[in-house]
Amino acid sequence: MTAVLAAAPTRRLAAVVPAFRQIGDLKRVRVAHADGSVAARAFERSWAALVDGADPAAVAARECAAAVAGARLAGLDAATLTACGLSAPDAETVLARAVAELADALHGATVGRLRDALPGLVADRATADAAPSFVSALCRQPRAGATAPGRPRLMVEPAENHAEHSWAVAVYAALLADDVGADFGQAFLLGLAHHLHNARLPDAGFAGEQLLGEHLDPIVDRLTEMELACLPAALAARVDAALAGRVDVDTPLGAAFHAADVLDRVLQTHHHARVAAFTAEQALVDLQLVHDGPFAGYHRAVLRAAGL
Known part of the structure; x- marks a missing residue:
C-alpha cells in the first residue's frame, strides 16, 4: 500500500466494498424502455455530456449520485421517477433516501458532493446522442475475464463489456478520490477513458498481453491516440492528461484509479462466484x-x- 493510499484508514476500503458491490450490480440491471445495462447507458451519457462541454467534476458528481442511488433503486432513476408523476422535489427526496442508505460507507465530503448533485440529476435530460463513436464500440467489446499465461481461459457468461467496466472504475475512483486527495473529476475521467484502445482491440486478457510482449504498449498508445482524435481538442487534452495517472500508484490520482480498477476486477469475479453458488x-x-x-x-x- 502506498503512502498516499495509506493516508486513508484501511477500514475505509473495507467499509466501501459492500457499497461498491451494489453499485457494480448496475452492470446487470436493465429496463424495458432502453437498451443496455444501467451502467452502459451511464457510460454513454457521461461521454455525451463531456463532448457537449460539461465540466468533468460536474459529470462525475451527477453520475456518482445516480450510481449510489441506483445501488438501492436499480432502474428507478430520476427520469423514471418524474415520468411516473413525481414532482422534482419528491423525486429528489426518493433519490436522497437511497443515497443515505450507503452514505456511511463514503467519505463525508463525497456524500456532500452527491447530495449537492441531486437537484441537477432530477432536472437533467441529457441523452447519449452526442457520444463519440468509440462508446458504442466499447459497449459491444466483451471483457476477457480471468486469463493466465499457459492456462486455458476461464469463460463466464454473460461477459461484461468494456463500457460497463470503465464506468464502474470511473465511479469507484471518484468515490475514493476524497479519501486519497485526488481530483474528483480527473479520477472519474481516467476511469472512463482507460480502455479507449479496446474500442478497436479485442480483449485477450493478461495471457494475450504477455504474448504481444513488446508490441503491447505501442499498440495501446497508437489506438488510444486514434480515439482521442475523435474528441474536441480541449476534451482530448484533458483526457490525455488524466490518462497519465495510469503509470504509478504514488500519486493521489494513480492511487484512486488503481484501487478502483483492481476492486472492480475482483468484485466482478466475486459476482460470478456468487451466482454459481446461489441457493x-x-x-x-x-x-x-x-x-x-x-x-x-x-x-x-x-x-x-x-x-x-
Whole structure:
C-alpha cells in the first residue's frame, strides 16, 4: 500500500466494498424502455455530456449520485421517477433516501458532493446522442475475464463489456478520490477513458498481453491516440492528461484509479462466484422472498403444501 493510499484508514476500503458491490450490480440491471445495462447507458451519457462541454467534476458528481442511488433503486432513476408523476422535489427526496442508505460507507465530503448533485440529476435530460463513436464500440467489446499465461481461459457468461467496466472504475475512483486527495473529476475521467484502445482491440486478457510482449504498449498508445482524435481538442487534452495517472500508484490520482480498477476486477469475479453458488434458501431465508404482508400466511401455506 502506498503512502498516499495509506493516508486513508484501511477500514475505509473495507467499509466501501459492500457499497461498491451494489453499485457494480448496475452492470446487470436493465429496463424495458432502453437498451443496455444501467451502467452502459451511464457510460454513454457521461461521454455525451463531456463532448457537449460539461465540466468533468460536474459529470462525475451527477453520475456518482445516480450510481449510489441506483445501488438501492436499480432502474428507478430520476427520469423514471418524474415520468411516473413525481414532482422534482419528491423525486429528489426518493433519490436522497437511497443515497443515505450507503452514505456511511463514503467519505463525508463525497456524500456532500452527491447530495449537492441531486437537484441537477432530477432536472437533467441529457441523452447519449452526442457520444463519440468509440462508446458504442466499447459497449459491444466483451471483457476477457480471468486469463493466465499457459492456462486455458476461464469463460463466464454473460461477459461484461468494456463500457460497463470503465464506468464502474470511473465511479469507484471518484468515490475514493476524497479519501486519497485526488481530483474528483480527473479520477472519474481516467476511469472512463482507460480502455479507449479496446474500442478497436479485442480483449485477450493478461495471457494475450504477455504474448504481444513488446508490441503491447505501442499498440495501446497508437489506438488510444486514434480515439482521442475523435474528441474536441480541449476534451482530448484533458483526457490525455488524466490518462497519465495510469503509470504509478504514488500519486493521489494513480492511487484512486488503481484501487478502483483492481476492486472492480475482483468484485466482478466475486459476482460470478456468487451466482454459481446461489441457493433457493438464500432467497427464501436470507432475502425473505416471501416477505411479511397481508397474504404471507397463505403464501407460506401454499409453499408447504407444494413441498417448496
